[in-house]
Amino acid sequence: MSYIARIAESCGSICFSDEELRYYSRHLLLPNIGTIGQRKLKDARVLVVGAGGLGCPVLQALAGAGVGHLTVIDGDTVAVSNISRQWLHRYTDVGLNKAVSAQQQLEGLNSYIEVVSVPEMLSSANAQELIAAHDLVIDATDDLDVRYLIDDVCAELERPWVHAALYRENSQLCVFWAKYGVCFRDLFPEPSEAPSCAGAGMLGAVASVVANLQALEAIKLIVGQSSLKLGTLISIHAATYQIQAFQLPGSSVPPIFEGDKLPAHLWTIDQWRQVQSIGQSLRVIDLRSQADFSEGSLPDAEHITAEAILEEGLVDDGSANVLLVCAEGLVSSLLADALRSHGQMNVFHLEGGYQDLA
Numbered sequence: 001m002s003y004i005a006r007i008a009e010s011c012g013s014i015c016f017s018d019e020e021l022r023y024y025s026r027h028l029l030l031p032n033i034g035t036i037g038q039r040k041l042k043d044a045r046v047l048v049v050g051a052g053g054l055g056c057p058v059l060q061a062l063a064g065a066g067v068g069h070l071t072v073i074d075g076d077t078v079a080v081s082n083i084s085r086q087w088l089h090r091y092t093d094v095g096l097n098k099a100v101s102a103q104q105q106l107e108g109l110n111s112y113i114e115v116v117s118v119p120e121m122l123s124s125a126n127a128q129e130l131i132a133a134h135d136l137v138i139d140a141t142d143d144l145d146v147r148y149l150i151d152d153v154c155a156e157l158e159r160p161w162v163h164a165a166l167y168r169e170n171s172q173l174c175v176f177w178a179k180y181g182v183c184f185r186d187l188f189p190e191p192s193e194a195p196s197c198a199g200a201g202m203l204g205a206v207a208s209v210v211a212n213l214q215a216l217e218a219i220k221l222i223v224g225q226s227s228l229k230l231g232t233l234i235s236i237h238a239a240t241y242q243i244q245a246f247q248l249p250g251s252s253v254p255p256i257f258e259g260d261k262l263p264a265h266l267w268t269i270d271q272w273r274q275v276q277s278i279g280q281s282l283r284v285i286d287l288r289s290q291a292d293f294s295e296g297s298l299p300d301a302e303h304i305t306a307e308a309i310l311e312e313g314l315v316d317d318g319s320a321n322v323l324l325v326c327a328e329g330l331v332s333s334l335l336a337d338a339l340r341s342h343g344q345m346n347v348f349h350l351e352g353g354y355q356d357l358a
Contacts, residue, residue: 001224001256003160004135005290007040008224008257014039014068016258016342019053019113019347024066025310028338036224037336042068044115044222047130049122049150051098053207054164054214056088058138059102061215063110067222070106070113071134074098075121085204090130106176110245122146127153136221137215144191151176151184160221160230166202169238171210174248175217181250182231189262206238225254263337266351267323272298283319285309287335288324290355298325298357307333314339315348322347329353 002008016024016038027033034042044067048055062070078086078093078101086098091166093101099117106115120126122141131137131153139150139161147163154161155178156254163184164173176182213234220228230252235244276280276299284301286293293303306326314322322345324332332349339347350356 001178001199001258002040003221003224003228003256004044005257006045007219007222008133011039011043016042018337018342021068021313021338022311023110023112025307026043027066028133029306029331029334031334032225033223033333035341036162038066039225039341041219042064044136045069045134046071046136046138046218047134048072048138048140049146051102051143052076052082052090052140052142053085053166053202053204054211055138055140056086056102057208057211058140058215059088059106060109061212062138062218063106063115063216065112065219066110066113067218068113069116069134071116071118071130072099072102072106073118073120073122073126073130074102075119085202085207087204087208092155096331111280122149122151128157130305131159132157134159136218138218140168140211142216147184148191151178154178155183160216164210166207166210171206171236171238173213173217173229173234173236174232175221177230177254180230180254181251182248186250187233187250203238204349209238210236214270216288226256227339228253228254230254232263248266252294265340265348266329266333266357267348268351269356271334272323272350281320282317282324285322285324286354287331292327292354297354301325306347309335310338314344316344320346326350327356328355 024038027038046067046222051072070181076098078089078096078098083089088102099119099134103115103117112206127149137150150161158175158179158312162175175186231248233246286297286301286303287306324336326332329352336347336349
């Protein structure tokens with residue numbers, strides 16, 4: 001599922017290498033991500049406007065999450081005063097364009113994605129083409145005029161965008177999508193003077209908090225998580241941890257596009273018993289903790305954790321089929337999907353897990 005139709009429809013052809021399965025191993029075991037969600041992330045195209053205090057942590061989070069194509073645009077150069085809070089940049093980058101500096105660091109963070117740098121400011125001359133080439137936009141700028149430009153072009157092209165703004169210890173966040181009734185111009189109909197980070201002062205940790213929330217909302221848009229905060233203005237005061245949320249009027253819930261689903265590669269308990277009765281070659285792998293495995297397991301089962309399989313792979317021992325068993329059937333289902341997406345089509349999982357046999 002995804003809120004973005006293109007991603008839902010095209011992610012089915014995405015495949016992962018052995019190295020990628022290890023890199024994303026903790027994501028693949030999350031019910032809200034799993035193999036299908038990770039495919040969507042790899043298929044996604046995200047434009048990040050700005051590589052400063054917000055842009056750096058947003059880019060790090062999205063690159064680590066596995067967003068397959070990231071474009072970062074920024075016309076500014078790295079200064080010494082940036083380094084304390086813009087954590088992608090180093091002393092050796094001083095004088096280098098921020099977008100280029102960010103690209104170089106991100107390529108070292110995740111070599112399985114594509115990162116493109118655009119060493120110029122977003123403007124009316126390039127916004128249309130850039131935004132049209134991406135699924136969503138992250139606002140990591142402190143320029144009010146650029147925010148209005150993002151809002152206008154995204155409205156025209158029916159793209160969602162994730163806004164954030166900072167002022168000392170205060171920050172705000174909102175997901176806008178004109179197609180579903182919420183625009184930046186609804187919140188601020190007229191431009192107003194807002195202090196920049198340079199004029200107001202800024203702590204990197206404060207910027208990182210709201211930037212990571214921006215990345216989280218972008219991930220929700222891509223994979224289709226139902227907790228999307230579309231049109232909800234969230235204000236955060238870092239010193240007191242006060243969080244306030246205000247729902248903008250006129251917003252509607254965007255549809256979640258199903259796209260292609262991987263089949264449920266499961267065996268019922270009856271299917272397992274049938275295989276047992278005819279003596280068919282079967283390898284049973286118990287994914288539960290060592291303590292639970294020691295207390296009881298299926299006949300001839302071996303104990304291997306899901307994390308170990310994702311990290312080291314699953315060696316073929318010649319068995320006709322492999323049956324994964326966990327406590328309730330969830331982890332085994334996610335792991336079976338991950339392995340089958342990598343071509344190991346003889347891997348199944350036990351519906352309901354070991355608890356249904358106890």
